[in-house]
Amino acid sequence: MAFNRLGLLRPALSQALATRLRPVLGAGSCIPHALQNGYLEKPKGYPSAQARFYATKKSKAKAKGQASKVNMNTALGEDIISLEEVKGDMANVLEILKDEFSRSLNIRTSPGALDHITVTTKDGKFPLNQLGQISMKSSQLIVVNMTGFPEATAAVTSALRESSMKLNPEVEGSIIRVPIPMVTREHRENLAKLAKQFSNKSKDSLRRVRSGALSQLKKAKEGVSEDTIRIIEKQIQQMMDTYAADVDKQLALKTKELLG
Numbered sequence: 001m002a003f004n005r006l007g008l009l010r011p012a013l014s015q016a017l018a019t020r021l022r023p024v025l026g027a028g029s030c031i032p033h034a035l036q037n038g039y040l041e042k043p044k045g046y047p048s049a050q051a052r053f054y055a056t057k058k059s060k061a062k063a064k065g066q067a068s069k070v071n072m073n074t075a076l077g078e079d080i081i082s083l084e085e086v087k088g089d090m091a092n093v094l095e096i097l098k099d100e101f102s103r104s105l106n107i108r109t110s111p112g113a114l115d116h117i118t119v120t121t122k123d124g125k126f127p128l129n130q131l132g133q134i135s136m137k138s139s140q141l142i143v144v145n146m147t148g149f150p151e152a153t154a155a156v157t158s159a160l161r162e163s164s165m166k167l168n169p170e171v172e173g174s175i176i177r178v179p180i181p182m183v184t185r186e187h188r189e190n191l192a193k194l195a196k197q198f199s200n201k202s203k204d205s206l207r208r209v210r211s212g213a214l215s216q217l218k219k220a221k222e223g224v225s226e227d228t229i230r231i232i233e234k235q236i237q238q239m240m241d242t243y244a245a246d247v248d249k250q251l252a253l254k255t256k257e258l259l260g
Contacts, residue, residue: 080220081213086236089209090243097202097247101254105191105198114142114178116194119159121152132156132176144169144176165190192258199251203244210240 103112117128128134131152132144144160146153157176160169166187170177181187213236217229 080224081216081232083232083235083239086209086213087239090206090239093202093205093209094243094246094250096205097198097250100198101195101250105195105254105258113165113180114144114160116198117159117163119152119155121155126152128156128159140180140182142178142180144178146174146176150174165194188258188260192255195251195254195258199247202247206240206243206247210236 100116104116106113114134115127115129118125119128119131121131128144131149132146133148135143135145137143144156146156153171153174153176157169157171160167160176160178166181167178170179214233217232217236
């Protein structure tokens with residue numbers, strides 16, 4: 001019986017509630033429609049809660065990287081360490097890489113294509129061009145004259161066979177004939193792998209330059225403010241990051257050239 005009475009009172013309660021809410025929501029409100037089923041719905045056009053946007057991990061990392069950068073000032077702490085020399089050493093690493101790419105990683109055969117090969121002898125490791133005289137007889141044949149160091153002929157032959165260029169040298173006394181394979185897709189891919197090896201070695205060289213500079217800086221910490229040391233350390237790191245990015249750019253360009 002109580003439920004029947006509540007059902008009879010529902011329309012009256014809905015109308016009373018609509019009358020009280022109308023001044024708040026304004027004319028044309030859809031309250032009567034919202035209350036026709038006995039409960040309140042959000043009216044159409046009613047402003048929704050504003051969405052809150054959160055920073056992504058990527059944007060946070062970007063902001064952090066930008067905030068951590070310092071303005072380059074090579075004159076800072078010049079009595080402690082020469083940042084110009086550090087920069088010059090890193091620039092030299094990049095130039096050596098460019099030279100290696102130019103001389104050793106060409107689709108067209110040249111005498112310099114064998115310069116990068118390292119030969120292990122009983123006296124140590126030497127570049128091939130320091131042990132033999134390299135010359136081109138044709139676009140498909142390179143000759144290595146070992147007259148100057150005939151005792152290293154076997155070591156040179158072994159180094160040529162084990163190189164990434166897939167060479168099959170032929171020995172005639174102190175003369176090594178090196179047939180150059182046709183430029184196949186496999187050969188291009190091997191050159192691209194070699195380019196990657198060169199770039200990795202360049203990055204290792206950059207890290208050694210950075211480590212040497214930081215070691216020098218560490219020895220001079222006494223009598224120098226911590227803020228100055230920290231700024232110089234950041235500058236050295238930024239130099240390395242910049243040149244490492246240049247190494248990656250050179251690798252990307254060379255890989256595109258080799259693979260087409």
